[in-house]
Structure formats: C-alpha cells, structure tokens
Amino acid sequence: MLFENLSLFLLIVEKGGLSAAGREAGLSPTSVSERLGALEKHYGATLLSRTTRSISLTDEGRVLVEGARRLLADAESIKSTIKLGSEQISGLVRLSAPVDLGRNRLVPILDQFLEANPNISIDLNLTDGFLDLTGLGIDIAIRYGALPDSTLKVRKLSEGRRVVCASPSYLSAHEIPEHPSExxxxxxxxxxxxxxxxxxWQFHSQGRTFKVLVSGRRIANDGDQVRQWCLAGHGICIKSYIDVREDLEAGRLVELLGDYSLPGVDLQMVYPSGHATPHRVKILMNEISSKLAV
Known part of the structure; x- marks a missing residue:
C-alpha cells in the first residue's frame, strides 16, 4: 500500500490538488485525503501545506518527491526485469529537448524506438528553456551548452558548431555580408x-574577436520558429549546424561568413544523478547517442 500512496502523492503534486488527483485516479476526495494522511502518519511529517485554494510542498514533502520518484522508478525497473526478462523493457520515459532538434531529429528516433519496444511509453517535453529535471520527474534532457545545475550527469553527443545562415530569397534581395560588422x-x-x-553575436578569426550588436523585427523563444522565419526569407539567423545541416545540403539555406567562427555550444544529454538509472532509460539513452551524435 505504501507504493500506491507514494504514487498518489506524486499525482497530487503533479495535478496541484487533491480533488484533481482524485479525478485522475478515480478516487473520492475523502479517500485521497485519508491516503495522504496515512502517508504523513507513516513518515511522521506534514508533506503538504493546504489552503482552500492551493497546496504547496513542505520541506519534508520536497524530500519525499525526489525519493518517491527514485523508489518507484527502481521498483518498476525491478518488476520489468523479473516479469519480462532482460530482452524486453517496459514503462514510461520522460524526456525533454529543444524544440527544433526535438521535432526534426529526435522524434523520428523516438518513433522507431516505440515501434521496436511496444511496452514503452514516451512523455516528450519540447522547450528551449531550462527545466527542473528532478522536480518534474524528467529522465533525460537533450540540451545545448553548459547547464546551471551542476548535479546532473552529462553525456556529450556532438561538438556544437554554429553557423550564420540565410535563405537564397533573402540574399537575392539584400547585400551579402562579407564581414561580421556588416x-x-x-x-x-x-x-x-x-x-x-x-x-x-560574437565571431573569431585569426586570433581576433569581433562582437556585433544586431537587430531585427523578428524575435522568438522557439528555435524552430527562428529556422522557419529564416527559411521563409525574413532574415539572417544563427543556428546550430545539426539543426540546419539538411537545409544547407539541400540549398534551402546558405551559410554566411564562413571565414569567421562562432563560439561552439556542445549538444549534451543530461540526466539526474544520485540514483540508479532505470534499464528502459539506459536503453533509450544509448539509442539516442548512437543516432543523434554527429
């Protein structure tokens, strides 16, 4: 019963309330409250601060969130190994990735993985912002550059070459820049x-650094939208080479200022430390590493 109560506790945190968790789990509000009370009695601590409008985690509750996710993941991994054997894997994998890379490069990998592993489910969060992996229960995140959370484990996927590029239609209507200052x-x-x-935008060439303050009418927090605007001929952008490699090879985009390099931003796979990684997560990580690394 402890594992069921831990799962319900995590559902309460995820849904932001007892009633919403009860509806999701098919339980009455009274039953949810009783099971939460049993969990608090078991640990001898108040786990949630509740008002009529909201709930919030106590310090003990925050500790339990991380511990419960780890415990349930380990239990699921053991169950999968015993029930299905080492040749089959099952369960849910939560992962996050940048929007552009996720849609165009990662989703095909995940689709193939799901087809080969019918007992696996994927919960994909596409965002160009940083997320609290532990707090959100995310198993794997694909990210560019250094991360603010130094407690995460890191697996490097590729060198982070970046390019300045524009579409042929934009270049036909504007003077092609030969120097970053232009x-x-x-x-x-x-x-x-x-x-x-x-x-x-910062460039390097022959030991010299050039910094240019650029401007434009289009700004987005979505890397794929930046790429789409660039493809449509609306301007010049900086993109990671892995995101636009096929566009460059097909001639849909043209690399500019090839004699000048941009600071690299490595592509990395990051995941929480401090507990054993479930077998299903390890298998997917290896699949992503073999197919996404360039």
Missing part, C-alpha cells in the same frame, strides 16, 4: 532565452 545593416532573426535576447 550584419548591423541586415535584418537578423533573434533568439530569446527567458528575459534575455541574443543580440550580441
């Missing part, structure tokens, strides 16, 4: 990270 006269498509807009 970008100030161009329409640049800008990426937003939280409250920060990436306006200062």
């Amino acid at each position: 970008l100030v006269h161009q329409q640049c498509i800008l990426m937003r990270f939280g409250n920060s807009i990436h306006r200062e």
